[in-house]
Amino acid sequence: MKKKDYDKNYLLGGAIACSQADGGFQEGGKGISTQDLRYLDPSWTPEQIEDKHQNNPFSQEEFDQALKDQGTKYYPLRRGIDFYHHYKEDIKMLAEVGLQIFRTSICWSRIFPNGDDQEPNEEGIKYYRDMFTECKKYGIKVFATMIHYDIPVNLVKKYGGWKNRKIISFFENYVTVLYKRLGDLVDYWLPFNEINAAKFSPWDGVCLIPGTEKNMDQEIFQCLHHQFLCSARAVQLGRELVPGKLIGGMIARFTTYPATSKPEDNLQAIQDDQYSNWFYLDVLARGYYPEYMKRYFDKINVHIHFEPGDKELLKDGTVGFVSFSYYFSQVSTNDDNWEQTAGNLIMTKKNPYLKESEWGWQIDPIGLRFTLNQIYDRYHLPIIVAENGIGAHDELTSDHKVHDDYRIAYLSAHIDQLDEAVKDGVNLIAYTMWGIIDIVSCGPLTMDKRYGVIYVDLDNGGKGTGKRYKKDSFYWYKNRIEEHIARSKKK
Ligand code: BG6
Numbered sequence: 001m002k003k004k005d006y007d008k009n010y011l012l013g014g015a016i017a018c019s020q021a022d023g024g025f026q027e028g029g030k031g032i033s034t035q036d037l038r039y040l041d042p043s044w045t046p047e048q049i050e051d052k053h054q055n056n057p058f059s060q061e062e063f064d065q066a067l068k069d070q071g072t073k074y075y076p077l078r079r080g081i082d083f084y085h086h087y088k089e090d091i092k093m094l095a096e097v098g099l100q101i102f103r104t105s106i107c108w109s110r111i112f113p114n115g116d117d118q119e120p121n122e123e124g125i126k127y128y129r130d131m132f133t134e135c136k137k138y139g140i141k142v143f144a145t146m147i148h149y150d151i152p153v154n155l156v157k158k159y160g161g162w163k164n165r166k167i168i169s170f171f172e173n174y175v176t177v178l179y180k181r182l183g184d185l186v187d188y189w190l191p192f193n194e195i196n197a198a199k200f201s202p203w204d205g206v207c208l209i210p211g212t213e214k215n216m217d218q219e220i221f222q223c224l225h226h227q228f229l230c231s232a233r234a235v236q237l238g239r240e241l242v243p244g245k246l247i248g249g250m251i252a253r254f255t256t257y258p259a260t261s262k263p264e265d266n267l268q269a270i271q272d273d274q275y276s277n278w279f280y281l282d283v284l285a286r287g288y289y290p291e292y293m294k295r296y297f298d299k300i301n302v303h304i305h306f307e308p309g310d311k312e313l314l315k316d317g318t319v320g321f322v323s324f325s326y327y328f329s330q331v332s333t334n335d336d337n338w339e340q341t342a343g344n345l346i347m348t349k350k351n352p353y354l355k356e357s358e359w360g361w362q363i364d365p366i367g368l369r370f371t372l373n374q375i376y377d378r379y380h381l382p383i384i385v386a387e388n389g390i391g392a393h394d395e396l397t398s399d400h401k402v403h404d405d406y407r408i409a410y411l412s413a414h415i416d417q418l419d420e421a422v423k424d425g426v427n428l429i430a431y432t433m434w435g436i437i438d439i440v441s442c443g444p445l446t447m448d449k450r451y452g453v454i455y456v457d458l459d460n461g462g463k464g465t466g467k468r469y470k471k472d473s474f475y476w477y478k479n480r481i482e483e484h485i486a487r488s489k490k491k
Contacts, residue, residue, distance in 0.1 A: 009488040010418065010428040011141060012481045013101030014094060014436025014453075015387055017148035017193065019077045021439045022107065024084030026070070029121040031113025034161075034207050035077045035150035037066035040445040042073070042461030049460075053444045054342075058203035060212055067153075072462065076440045076447070079462045083439075087131050090437055090468065093454055095138035097474060098481035102140050103386060103432040104131075105148035105193065106182075108174055115152035115170050116159075120177045132185035141187040143384065143432060145250075146178060146234065148193040149204040149442075161207040162223035165307075171230045172237065179241035188384065188429070189245060191234040194252040194325060196280040198224050200345040204442070217300045225304050228283050232317025246320040246429075249284030250386055251277055252345055253324035253375075255367045259333035259349060269332035276346075278378070285322055285379045287315040321429060322379050325387030326414075329354070329367035344443075357390050359449065365413035372421035372428065382427045388414055389434035391441060391449040394471065402455050402471035411473065415480065433477075437468070453477050 019035035026032075039062050040049065072078045083090060094102060108115060110124035132142050155161050155170065175191070198205030198220050206223035213219045231249060238247040256272050258265040274292050282290045288311070289304075297303070330348035331338070339350040342360035354362040368388065375383060390410040394402045411433060422428050435451025438458075443449075446460045453473040458464040 010422065011100035011430040012415070012477075012484055013099050013103065013141070013143070013430055013432040014097070015103035015143075015432035015434050016083070016437065016439050017105045017145065017442075018107040018110075019080070019105070019148065019150045020435075020442055021080045021083040021104070021437070023078065023080040023082040025072070025075075025078035027084065028110060028123040028127055029113060030107065030124065031109035031115075032067075032153045033107060033109040033150040034153050034156060034203070036075060037063055037153065038077055038203075038445060039066065039074050040076050040460065042459075049444050049446060054347075056210075057201065057443075058209055060209050063209060076445045076460070076462065079440070079458075081437065081439055081456045081458060082466060083437075084127070086466075086468075088134055090454075091131070091134045091138065091140070093468060093470075094436060095140060097436075097453060097478045098485070099138075099140050099436070100481065100485070101143055101187070101430045101432060102135050102436075103143040103145065103190075105145035105150075106178060107150060108147060109150070109152040111177060112170070112174055113152060113154075115155035115167075115174075120181075125177070125181050128182055129185065132182065136185060141430075142185055143188040143190065143386075143430065144178075144182070144186045145190045145193050146175060147191065149197070151207060156207050162226050163208075163219060165226060167226060168229055168233065172233055175234050175237055176241065179237060183242040183245070186242075187245070188321070189234070189238060189242070189247045190250055190323065190386070191231045191247065192227055192250065193386075194250055194345075195224070195227060195231070195284065196251045196276060197345060198227070199276070200252075215301065218302050221297070221302045221304055224280075225306070225310075229310060229313055231284055231319070232287075232313045235317040235319060236313075246382070248321040248323050248384065249281060249319040250323040250325070251280045253277060253326050253371055254343065254346060254348070255326065255329040255364070255371045255374075256332045257329065257351065259331035259335070259338060259351075262333075264334045265332060268334050272332045281322060281375070281379065283314060284319050285381060287318040289314075319381070321382045321384055322375055323384040323386040324371070324375065325434065326368050326371055326385060327388065327390075327434075328357075328361040329364040329370075330362065358392055361391075363390070363410060365410075365417045368414050369417040369421045369424070372418070372426045373424055376421075376426040382429045384429045385418070385431040387432065387434040389451040391435075391451050393448055394438075394450045394455060396455055396457065396469065400469045402469065402473075404471045404473045407451075407453070407471070407473045408476045411477065412480070
């Protein structure tokens with residue numbers, strides 16, 4: 001094999017999600033979305049915030065209360081960073097970084113305020129057309145997620161959300177409008193952000209309120225079945241309406257290593273991978289429910305209702321690329337006393353060889369190369385690393401600088417591993433670092449867990465000037481992208 005055969009170019013970019021960035025929650029004809037209901041009291045201490053996030057992320061009481069409260073004070077996701085009004089200046093800054101690709105999500109309730117409307121909201125379509133056109137003006141490719149956790153709340157109130165198969169036809173209407181009206185501006189489509197979130201964060205993943213279902217697992221997996229069918233329909237409709245464009249699938253990748261060489265730990269690692277990761281990508285990319293899930297479903301008393309045609313639909317609607325978020329790795333063991341630490345969406349087991357972020361997420365750049373190899377080997381589909389980055393408390397100095405050397409170290413080490421994986425033969429399309437501009441964090445709902453190379457002057461209560469400042473990592477990423485492009489051109 002000649003060098004150029006495996007040394008392919010990939011795009012370096014950045015990612016955000018509408019619910020964490022946009023704000024303008026009642027503007028432009030937008031309907032209320034499920035993420036608009038999540039509550040944070042800005043006067044809480046960091047311990048109270050963490051306690052709520054870990055132990056009581058969403059409740060029926062919160063749902064009822066949020067529908068009565070039209071304000072933004074206790075609802076950070078209604079405010080975001082006001083990207084809705086600032087997107088032009090923000091995208092200009094992203095272009096200055098040199099971004100080759102930008103990932104964001106489309107808010108279903110901006111396009112169909114109630115989810116079951118007959119006609120789409122033209123103002124919502126115009127917002128996305130204008131925003132994506134702005135990206136194109138600077139030569140930035142667009143990677144659009146159709147659902148990053150949020151759906152119109154009306155679908156939950158009226159139909160039970162993902163529990164009801166009717167949602168598939170509402171989703172089809174939504175996707176059809178997206179393809180027809182935005183298809184010329186979008187380069188890569190992703191129907192669902194982190195489809196495996198359902199099991200670990202049910203309100204985010206499938207809009208189920210913890211504590212309200214008799215058999216939560218049953219409901220989660222039935223909802224997921226409906227999401228798998230939606231994904232397959234998005235692929236089929238894409239073939240017809242946006243031919244040639246790639247439509248992908250995504251998981252939150254919980255990369256795991258056996259904690260020891262004990263056979264039990266090795267078996268545990270395989271099972272953790274199957275139940276938390278592979279199941280989801282296997283259905284999306286291979287088009288069928290894998291055999292190993294039967295025993296697991298029997299164990300947790302889950303019986304998925306398939307209707308005639310479901311199997312064929314899954315088989316026909318397999319995705320064109322695979323993507324994942326990657327923040328940390330963990331170990332697997334059958335030792336229940338093994339020390340734990342936090343991870344994205346889940347508690348994880350500690351690896352003594354790794355350091356952690358301020359939130360306890362274990363930092364493992366080599367794990368990214370490991371993951372890329374594993375996933376490519378398993379599916380042989382092109383890959384997008386849809387999220388990766390480090391959440392940290394940043395300090396804005398009096399002269400408006402942020403010296404975030406820890407972020408530069410994290411990103412640099414991870415991007416180095418992308419290059420290694422590509423040399424290993426992995427077909428990588430793109431890397432979109434998470435939270436390229438500071439946004440509201442999704443778990444704790446705070447502003448002070450920051451990922452961006454651009455600082456946004458807002459606090460947990462939404463107070464501040466809202467001004468954007470370039471962090472040290474801004475200049476570092478700009479330089480890294482320039483070098484990356486120059487190297488790509490030489491090949
Ligand atoms: C991913 C989500 O799971 O993790 C993002 O797709 C989220 O929406 C990211 O922001 C990081 O998590 P957090 O809680 O630190 O914002």
